[in-house]
Amino acid sequence: MTAPAWLTSEPIAHRGLHDEDGAAPENSSAAFARAVAAGVPFEFDVQLTADGVPVVLHDADTARMTGRPGLVRELTWARLRRLRIAGSGEPVPRLDEVLAAVNGAVPLVIDVRRWGLDASAALERAVADRLRGYAGAAVVQSFDPLAVRRLRRLLPDRATGQASGSLPSAGPLKAALGRMMLTNAVVRPDFLTYELAALPDRFVTFWRGPRCPVLAYTAHSPAEAARAARLADGYFFAGFVPVSAA
Numbered sequence: 001m002t003a004p005a006w007l008t009s010e011p012i013a014h015r016g017l018h019d020e021d022g023a024a025p026e027n028s029s030a031a032f033a034r035a036v037a038a039g040v041p042f043e044f045d046v047q048l049t050a051d052g053v054p055v056v057l058h059d060a061d062t063a064r065m066t067g068r069p070g071l072v073r074e075l076t077w078a079r080l081r082r083l084r085i086a087g088s089g090e091p092v093p094r095l096d097e098v099l100a101a102v103n104g105a106v107p108l109v110i111d112v113r114r115w116g117l118d119a120s121a122a123l124e125r126a127v128a129d130r131l132r133g134y135a136g137a138a139v140v141q142s143f144d145p146l147a148v149r150r151l152r153r154l155l156p157d158r159a160t161g162q163a164s165g166s167l168p169s170a171g172p173l174k175a176a177l178g179r180m181m182l183t184n185a186v187v188r189p190d191f192l193t194y195e196l197a198a199l200p201d202r203f204v205t206f207w208r209g210p211r212c213p214v215l216a217y218t219a220h221s222p223a224e225a226a227r228a229a230r231l232a233d234g235y236f237f238a239g240f241v242p243v244s245a246a
Helices: 029-038 095-102 122-132 145-154 172-180 202-207 222-231
Strands: 012-014 042-048 108-112 138-142 160-164 191-195 214-219 234-237
Touching: 012 214, 029 042, 029 095, 042 122, 095 108, 095 122, 108 122, 122 138, 122 145, 138 145, 138 191, 145 160, 191 202, 214 222, 222 234
Parallel strands: 012 042, 012 234, 042 108, 108 138, 138 160, 160 191, 191 214, 214 234
Antiparallel strands: none
């Protein structure tokens, strides 16, 4: 599958078009509504609750975003929906709600967040099930090569990306292997997403090509956006709005 042109033609809002004052926090319905209103493509994270509901939250633990500690994978949707995203009073969105609200208005990048060592394909299947019935532009990506491989099989009509970077939480050996992205030889992702602070990188240079563009994450200023534009084919942004996305 060839990566769509929109993936590299304009900047992509990281975790929605969120703000710093908390009215539209990252990965919130308000941040997504702002992106749609501005006509800006955006990225967001998806993981599963204990009872298999795909929800939009980056961290494995709910503490940072809701002020209440708890692992998403151990919470049922009934319990998670009672929590509120700090500053906004909004509940954690479900993937179904985001897709219904956007309804093809802007392109989407869905980051499939596999935390821990669970070998189940339930998350990938849940995301694929929703996207098969979605008519809008959307691609998927994951830091987990196993998830990338599964998503390519489950969604042959959607571009699938391999995400990587310095991976500080992965441990020295796993991080080193992850940065090399050796699994690309087997998984064959359609695009790469790589940490801007870790670029340039010789492994990224090796895998990058006309059929495998690179997106850099995350530019937090015009200077970082200019650097991302030099070192990658596209980029994610947060904390400001690039001129080309305004």
